Amino acid sequence: xxxxxxxxxxxxxxxxxxxxxxxxxxxxxxxxxxxxxxxxxxxxxxxxxxxxxxxxxxxxxxxxxxxxxxxxxxxxxxxxxxxxxxxxxxxxxxxxxxxxxxxxxxxxxxxxxxxxxxxxxxxxxxxxxxxxxxxxxxxxxxxxxxxxxxxxxxxxxxxx
Numbered sequence: 291x292x293x294x295x296x297x298x299x300x301x302x303x304x305x306x307x308x309x310x311x312x313x314x315x316x317x318x319x320x321x322x323x324x325x326x327x328x329x330x331x332x333x334x335x336x337x338x339x340x341x342x343x344x345x346x347x348x349x350x351x352x353x354x355x356x357x358x359x360x361x362x363x364x365x366x367x368x369x370x371x372x373x374x375x376x377x378x379x380x381x382x383x384x385x386x387x388x389x390x391x392x393x394x395x396x397x398x399x400x401x402x403x404x405x406x407x408x409x410x411x412x413x414x415x416x417x418x419x420x421x422x423x424x425x426x427x428x429x430x431x432x433x434x435x436x437x438x439x440x441x442x443x444x445x446x447x448x449x450x
Contacts, residue, residue, distance in 0.1 A: 295411030296359075302401045303357030306369050310349025313342050333379045335447045348372050356405065359414020361421075363428040366402035367436035373398040374440025378448075399437065406432040 312320035313329070320326070326342035335341050352368025355361055373395040380392035387393040406429045410416050416424070 292411040292413050295405070295408060296413045298401060299359055299405065299410055299414070300357050302369070302398060302405075303353045303355070303365070305353070306356065306372070306398060307350045307353025310346040310351075310353060310372075313346035313349065334449050336449055337447055341447060345372055345375070356402070359410030359416050360419075362410045362414070362416055363406050363424055363432040366406040367432040367439070369402040370399045370433065370436025371440040371443070373402070374437050375444050378441070378444045402436060403429070403433055 308318050311318050313326035314320070314323050316322050321328070323339060323342055326346055327338045330341045330345070331338060337344075348368050349372050352365045352372065355365035356369055377392045377395040377399065380390060380395060383390040383392070385391045385393050385396075406424075409422055409424050412422075414422075416422050
């Protein structure tokens with residue numbers, strides 16, 4: 291089980307962090323902060339640079355924390371939040387990713403919720419620091435903060 295949780299955390303966390311790097315830099319195929327800003331404006335968001343920096347920073351921070359298994363409920367909430375926003379952007383295109391749908395953000399939201407439920411496993415910084423087990427009430431709190439925060443962000447920052 292610990293091997294599976296480690297693999298899940300590493301792959302999901304590093305992919306989320308990589309998407310954040312793309313939003314704010316030219317690394318990993320990104321188009322720099324100007325490109326990230328343009329992407330958000332093209333998706334109908336206010337805030338420009340601030341929105342790109344906030345989303346990119348959240349993805350980098352939450353992704354790296356998730357990969358390390360550190361403060362897992364907080365990392366999962368951050369992941370669920372940014373991916374909920376992405377899901378709302380992709381929703382009009384349907385489910386499947388080949389149609390620019392919300393399949394991928396949905397998978398990452400689900401991984402965040404699953405890791406909130408299971409914890410990061412024995413091979414994590416949470417375990418090394420003696421923070422495990424996380425109480426079961428962290429799951430609904432992380433889902434509420436992540437998904438609720440993502441929906442609130444969409445509501446506040448998206449132009450009508």
